[in-house]
Amino acid sequence: xxxxxxxxxxxxxxxxxxxxxxxxxxxxxxxxxxxxxxxxxxxxxxxxxxxxxxxxxxxxxxxxxxxxxxxxxxxxxxxxxxxxxxxxxxxxxxxxxxxxxxxxxxxxxxxxxxxxxxxxxxxxxxxxxxxxxxxxxxxxxxxxxxxxxxxxxxxxxxxxxxxxxxxxxxxxxxxxxxxxxxxxxxxxxxxxxxxxxxxxxxxxxxxxxxxxxxxxxxxxxxxxxxxxxxxxx
Numbered sequence: 189x190x191x192x193x194x195x196x197x198x199x200x201x202x203x204x205x206x207x208x209x210x211x212x213x214x215x216x217x218x219x220x221x222x223x224x225x226x227x228x229x230x231x232x233x234x235x236x237x238x239x240x241x242x243x244x245x246x247x248x249x250x251x252x253x254x255x256x257x258x259x260x261x262x263x264x265x266x267x268x269x270x271x272x273x274x275x276x277x278x279x280x281x282x283x284x285x286x287x288x289x290x291x292x293x294x295x296x297x298x299x300x301x302x303x304x305x306x307x308x309x310x311x312x313x314x315x316x317x318x319x320x321x322x323x324x325x326x327x328x329x330x331x332x333x334x335x336x337x338x339x340x341x342x343x344x345x346x347x348x349x350x351x352x353x354x355x356x357x358x359x360x361x362x363x364x365x366x367x368x369x370x371x372x373x374x375x376x377x378x379x380x381x382x383x384x385x386x387x388x389x390x391x392x393x394x395x396x397x398x399x400x401x402x403x404x405x406x407x408x409x410x411x412x413x414x415x416x417x418x419x420x421x
Contacts, residue, residue, distance in 0.1 A: 191355050191357060192355055192357045192416045193220065195353065195355060195416065195418060196217060196220040196221055196222075197220060197221070197222050198222055199221040199222055199266070199295055199297075199418065200221070200222055200223050200265070200295075201218060201221040201222070201223060201224040201225070201227075201265060201266045201295070202223070202224070202225050202264070202265025202266060202294075203225050203226050203228070203263070203264045203265045203266070204218055204221075204224055204225075204226065204227045204228065204264065204265065204266040204267075204268065205228050205229075205230070205259075205263075205264040205266070205267045205268065205286075205289065206218060206227065206228070206229040206230070206268045206270070207230055207254045207267060207268065207269045207272070207282070207286060208230070208231055208254055208269060208270075208272035208275060208276070208282075209229035209230060209231045209236075209240065209249070210231060210233075210236055210272070211236055211239065211240065211243075212229060212236075212240050212243060212244050212247070213270065213271070214268060214270035214271075214299060215227065215229065215244055215247060217270070217299065218268065221266075225265075226248070227244075227246070227247045227248070228247070228248045228249075228250065228264075229244070229247050229248065229249050229250075230249070230250050230251070230252040230254065230257070231249075231251065231252075232251065232252065232253050232254065233251075234251055237249060237251065254269075254276065254282045254285060254286075255276070255277070255278045255281040255282045255285055256281075256285070257285050257288075257289055259289045260289070261288055261289065262288075262289065262290065262291040262292065262294075263289045263291075264289055264290055264291065264294065265290075265291055265294045265295065266290075266294055266295040266296075266297065267286045267287075267289065267290045267294070267295070267296055267297065268297040268298075268299070269282075269283075269286065269297070269298055269299070269300075270297075270298075270299040270300070271299060271300055271301055271414075272300075273298070273300050273334075273335060273340065273343065274300075274321075274331065274332040274333065274334050274335060275330055275331060275332070276330065277330045279343075283343070283347060287347060287421060290421045291421070292421055293350075293420060293421060294420070294421050295418055295419070295420065296347070296349055296352070296418070296419040296420065296421055297416075297417065297418050297419075298340070298343075298344065298415070298416075298417040299414065299415070299416050299417070300334070300335065300340055300414060300415055300417075301313075301314075301317070301334050301411075301412045301413070301414045302334065302335070302336065302337055302340075302356075302412060302413050302414055302415060303318075303333060303334040303335060303336050303339075304336045304337060305337060305356070305413055306412055306413060307410075308403075308406075308407035308408075309361070309364035309365075309407050309408040309409060309410040310358065310410045310411065310412045310413055311403070311407070311412075312364075312373070312400070312403055312404045312407055312408065312409040312410070313409060313410065313411055313412040314334070314412050315400045315403060316373060316376065316377070316400055316404070316409075317334065317412070318333050318334070319377075319380070319393070319396055319397060319400055320376070320380055321333060322389070322393060323380050323383060323384055323393065326384060326387055326389055327383075334412075337356065337415060340415055340417070341354065344417055344419065347419070349419035349420055349421060350419070350420040350421065351419060351420050352417055352418060352419030352420070353417065353418050353419075354415055354416075354417045355415065355416045355417075356413060356414070356415050357413065357414060357415075357416060358410070358411065358412075358413040358414070359410070359411040361409075361410040361411070363408075364407070364408025364409055364410045365407075365408035366408075369409060370404055370405065370408060370409055373404050373409045374401055374404065374405075377397045377400060377401055380393075380397065381393070381394055381397055
């Protein structure tokens, strides 16, 4: 994580756009940039709008489709997409839109969890995340499995950026088997099962959920490793 923290402090953000901001987790990363003039965040879900605006009163929030942005060409000095590659219904169009609204020489940033290269505690996060993705899919939400490091690198290469740095990192957890923390993840599984209790997929996902519980209890839980990528248009 230290390498990412050092990289953040090197970035002159200028006018920053955070795409598919969700609950705004990546805003805290942006605020660690060397400099920022203004942060704008967009998301297509109205469910997040009220909570986001209450939490980040200094950030402009707009409901907008990331694949069809209303901004003019070369509006922003920095564009960001965090943990959302696997949520995009039209990933290629979204990435092209991000590149379109980014100024020449601007920062193109991707932050994304990995599907591979996990130890057993971090694998717990990967397993739980992919299990929950199946539940979201049942309800018509776009939530695909996460990408491998090579998959993500191929996506970035296809954008033909002038240059980019790729940093692999992981959040350190002092004790992945800490009881309160583990129990919190087990409750997440119970919440998911409650959500689909009347669905035909309940039985199979309950079996899978119980297997994930066993893995978490045995190995603990830690955030999956991720990649932080900063490129130039």
